[in-house]
Amino acid sequence: LAAILKLGDRFVFGLTLLLIATLLLVIGNTIRLHIENRRTEIEVVKLVGGTDGYVRRPFLYMGALYGLGAGLIAWLLLAYGLGWLNEAVIDLAGLYGSDFGLAGVPTEDGFSLVLGSLLLGYIGAWLAVARHLSELAPR
Template identity: 40%
Template sequence: MKKSSDPRPTRSRGSLREQWRHAWHNCLQDLLLQPVATFLTVLVIAIALTLPGVCYLGWKNASLAADQWYPEPEITVYLQKTLTDPQAQAVADQLRQLPGASKLTYLSRADSLNEFRQWSGFSDALDMLNDNPLPAVAIIRPQGEFASEPGLSTLRDKLAAQQGVSEAKLDNTWLDRLTALTELVAQAALWMATLMLCAVFLIIGNSVRLNIFNRRDSIEVMKLIGATDGFILRPFLYGGALLGLAGGLLAWLLDSIIIWRLQLQVDKVMQVFGTSFTLRGPGLEEVLLLLIVSGMIGWCAAWLATVRHLREFAPK
């Protein structure tokens, strides 16, 4: 005779499904019972998340614009004046073999004088000179890891140490300014995000706390009949996560609208300068990160608020 199967796993799965259904039902009921209050809470959360999002998108687009418009960094290497043209060419060929210096433009002493003559406007004065005062020059556009700090400074020092080189000059003033500006925007976005995430945490926690007090009588009844804290806690956790997710979705929508409106103004400015630039909105990975973070904040805020106040409720 076959043994009957144990019904406990089936009852357990059915019980979990029933608890899950009950939790979602209570969660949605609490949110829809006061639709105006729920919408205002979601709107405040969205605004709080939009502010750091706009700062981040500003930093992101500033970096993209810099990559598009700012020139590549250059290192100007002045060769010794005592070198003959063949010797200077040989030194330039040696410099080209260094890592990161393959993109090299060589100007002989005569080329340097002609270029200076063209843009300086002192052609007549230069004709009066007996000797060419300008050295041969090698202009290098660093490649790979040497195209940004600290590789730029390292490459400049290597070039300056080569035989036949008089001086290696790195004109990175624009790069320093750009780096300082982008770091400033990044720090502002970071601090803004930290403060706004704390605000979202407090907003969701306060909203859940109000729901707990509104349902105080039912919570005490559930405790009286033996409901576990986990069973009571679950609807509030779902509600907090839903508030966070809804706020994150609305924040993404607001960020996209702001970028779209700013693009119209950017297009007008770009027409004046005769160029074009397309603002980048939040990408898929960034949107997913926003939703995950906002949902986790909602869950954690709801858990903290609920656990704290459940301890104060005792069945009468």
């Protein structure tokens, strides 16, 4: 049983790393598309003296909002999925004379999920903007 639990822990850790990388890539690509759509606007802002921080800020806010939205959706899906699965678990446990049931998502864990996804959105946006901002030097 300990070996199976250890295998499960490693599987979940690997899946977590994969999902974090996916979130960073998706948000980074979305921010890159927004940068490309506003290329001329960014060049004009830089021509009139706008700093890199001034250009970067709206994209960082957008990445954080994307991360916040993703975290809220993940929290809602997790809460709904556990509630839906709990019905079958209670039925199965009742067959064995047990009162076992799944607990919902604790509020602290939900807030941690949302905060973590917000930070990942911010980091993904920062990486995308840092990479593409140097390419947008005015001509």
